[in-house]
Amino acid sequence: MAGVQEASHGDVRRQHARRVLVFPLPFQGHINPMLQLADVLHGRGLAVTVLHTQFNALDPALHPEFTFVAVPDGVPADLAASGSIIPIILAMNAAMEASAAVHDVLASVLADDGQPPAACLFIDANLLAVHKAASALGLPTMVLRTGSAACFSCFLAYPMLHHNGYLPPKESQLYTPVKELPPLRVRDLFVTSSSDHEMVRKVLARASETVRNSSGLVVNTFDALETAELDRIRRQVDVAFVLAAGPLHKLSPRSTGSSLLREDRSCMEWLDKQAAGSVLYVSFGSLASMDGGELSEIAWGLANSGQPFLWVVRRDLVPGSDGPGLPEGFDRAVEGRGKVIPWAPQQEVLAHFAVAGFWTHNGWNSTLESISEGLPMICMPHFADQMMNTRYVEAVWGVGFELEGKPERNKIAKAIQKLMNEREGEVARGKARELKKKVGSSLENGGSSLLAIDKLIEHISSL
Incomplete structure (x- = not known):
């Protein structure tokens, strides 16, 4: 046929x-x-x-x-x-x-x-x-x-x-x-x-x-x-x-x-070497885009947070550019603490013992995968159902909070600290773990x- x-x-x-x-x-x-x-x-x-x-x-x-x-x-x-x-x-x-x-x-x-x-x-x-x-x-x-x-x-x-x-x-x-x-x-x-x-x-x-x-x-x-x-x-x-x-x-x-994109599995070996519950996973999905200035603010926000992170930066994340160039000095600032890859085996990453939080665009798959692993979220929705998913994450389930407005490095660093190391993040983590039990x-x-x-x-x- x-x-x-x-x-x-x-x-x-x-x-x-x-x-x-x-x-x-x-x-x-x-x-x-x-x-x-x-x-x-x-x-x-x-x-x-x-x-x-x-x-x-x-x-x-x-x-x-x-x-x-x-x-x-x-x-x-x-x-x-x-x-x-x-x-x-x-x-x-x-x-x-x-x-x-x-x-x-x-x-x-x-x-x-x-x-x-x-x-x-x-x-x-x-x-x-x-x-x-x-x-x-x-x-x-x-x-x-x-x-x-x-x-x-x-x-x-x-x-x-x-x-x-x-x-x-x-x-x-x-x-x-x-x-x-x-x-x-x-x-x-x-x-x-x-x-x-x-x-x-x-x-x-x-x-x-x-x-x-x-x-x-x-x-x-x-x-x-x-x-x-x-x-x-x-x-x-x-x-x-x-x-x-x-x-x-x-x-x-x-x-x-x-996956329509090739997964970089080197991140799993990198995660194996990180301390339990120390890493923030960052990914904005397969379709979201941003300008170079926003990418730079996110990069420096991650660097200034002092937190270990795994960041997915798609090659087409910044439209019209020849690959998403990270700001000069960023690699040096995060050496040994951060890893940047073009695409990740996300379900495996979220289930890894080293990962303790997820900064996400809140597409439904990502939101549901995060809930399934008991992980709290920083939410940065872009379009479609992502705003609605964010609202439920924050106001109904209490498993995260929205980072509103344009990305700004100091605001980002504070949000990361709040999620990973402060009481508000711990409360969200506890609620996420309860939802994980309900998934089970x-x-x-x-x-x-x-x-x-x-x-x-x-x-x-x-x-």
Whole structure:
């Protein structure tokens, strides 16, 4: 079959009675949890076919247990190079809806006699075009929400937020509480100061439509973390189930293989040589960017803090530069105490005995991974759901605090000391450890997340 890369051995049909298809949105924070869910389902005896775009294409060699199928995405090269997430999502869906390519690929996959019959397709909520193509073929779709339950609850509330005057946001009202969605304030909603608000509104409306028209919703969270938010979604969305099956990275037997960036594993040997509970891990995710001045302030803030640190500095962190040049004298100032790498095996880093805190952009994967290891956070959100995640970290769970405003070296050094060595950081660390225990409970036999996976497998088996 054209476009299919067979990534398994022997008679797949004989080994597996049923098959699931998965189609992640092609950004790192969406790919990871979708492939983790695929791992979980495969571990329960289901064959897995991964559909993926040519944009940020996945490497089938890293997942020999799956079958991979490329799908034309229609994203113009210049737009793909820009990294502009919302325009890419809209362009991808528009191209897929204007073409029969997705329909034809799905039809070909379903007709493949060499594979077990497909029970359903798991998609990202941002792939409404794929849902429409699957529906036309009679293939049930389920949505994996790769963000928090609170974030999706906000998606659903967007029409209300407009009607009640919170949106579009006004500069004078950024700290106004959103009384319908406590503890959020206007500044915590799914917006940034530079957002094209109507474009954001369109993307979120389409994501909500995808979920409402699906057969069920799986959220990468756990019941004890977002009880009220999950209940709110269940009241508002009429689907067969809303399951909290996370943290998926703790359920997946595979910790590597879905990174779009090459991990520098030298950091693990470096961490092995550090004192227990001494290191601050710093990473702002796979998409955030900053200017050279901000990078310099962060560098000197880390240097002036006196704290051991491991800092992820992506080569494209400062757009338009030939690699993110660190300020002159920085290497000398932190010699023996700090390590800078282009990308890290983050789950392993956060679980390491030497790491005691995380300075993060608060994407949901990073937030959930930090909670899972009982680590408190310094929060520096950039866009999308990161402001909302930060608000929950600080005001609901009490496991960190926000570093507001532009990065400034003295403010940074004080924040690091507060997190790593002062009472406020110790209180946050204690609360993070309590949440870590709740993560463990959710993953035990009879725990909420394992029961959610059981229900999901039962539902798939009934299709």
